[in-house]
Amino acid sequence: MLRYIFGLRGNTEIIDVSKTIEKIDEAAEFLKSAAASGKVILFEFADFYCPHCHMFDRIVITKLQKEFGDKFEVQMIGFPVMPGKLPTVFEMYNQAVTMGKGQKMKEVLFQSIHDKDIHMFDKTMRALILKEVGLDRTAFEAGLASGKPFRTLGEGKQWGERIKVTHTPTVVLDGNIRIKNLNFDNLKIVIQSILDQDSKS
Numbered sequence: 001m002l003r004y005i006f007g008l009r010g011n012t013e014i015i016d017v018s019k020t021i022e023k024i025d026e027a028a029e030f031l032k033s034a035a036a037s038g039k040v041i042l043f044e045f046a047d048f049y050c051p052h053c054h055m056f057d058r059i060v061i062t063k064l065q066k067e068f069g070d071k072f073e074v075q076m077i078g079f080p081v082m083p084g085k086l087p088t089v090f091e092m093y094n095q096a097v098t099m100g101k102g103q104k105m106k107e108v109l110f111q112s113i114h115d116k117d118i119h120m121f122d123k124t125m126r127a128l129i130l131k132e133v134g135l136d137r138t139a140f141e142a143g144l145a146s147g148k149p150f151r152t153l154g155e156g157k158q159w160g161e162r163i164k165v166t167h168t169p170t171v172v173l174d175g176n177i178r179i180k181n182l183n184f185d186n187l188k189i190v191i192q193s194i195l196d197q198d199s200k201s
Helices: 024-036 051-071 088-098 102-115 123-133 137-145 148-162 184-200
Strands: 007-009 012-014 040-046 072-078 170-173 177-179
Touching (some): 040 051, 040 184, 051 102, 051 184, 072 102, 072 148, 088 102, 088 148, 137 148, 170 184
Parallel strands (some): 040 072
Antiparallel strands (some): 012 177, 170 177
């Protein structure tokens, strides 16, 4: 894998992962296991209220998932950049991830905000969303109340700030390769090159 290579190559920034993640051993093990399985992990710093994130997720991510199938995984890192918005949707997403429904929650939240123009996520609205996503309301609300989803949001923001994320979406592949050009063709080339490199090692 193209890990621990630092500098700039064309439209790709190479990041020293040891300076960006406090739990480096844990992160390294995670990335090693991903490499061993022949999978590329795309970390997507995104804001649910950002229309660019919505379009990127709906168009580019969908195409990449179809292109690479089980060799490709997306992990969204909530990174609020839109002013005046409560963190509730990010906490909802983080809680859904712990309950195994992160992808579905992400889709429903993006649709709710951008297609249905819903911006208030009180308990009544959450109940409707939970029904659509297929999550138990009592367990979900207990998870939110625990504070863990909010702490997860804080950890993601800290990581983003350490690697100088200034806008969304921002993409980091395999924990250390930051991509500037986020169109499908460029991402496809970079992801394929990582997979090809992994197959040789």
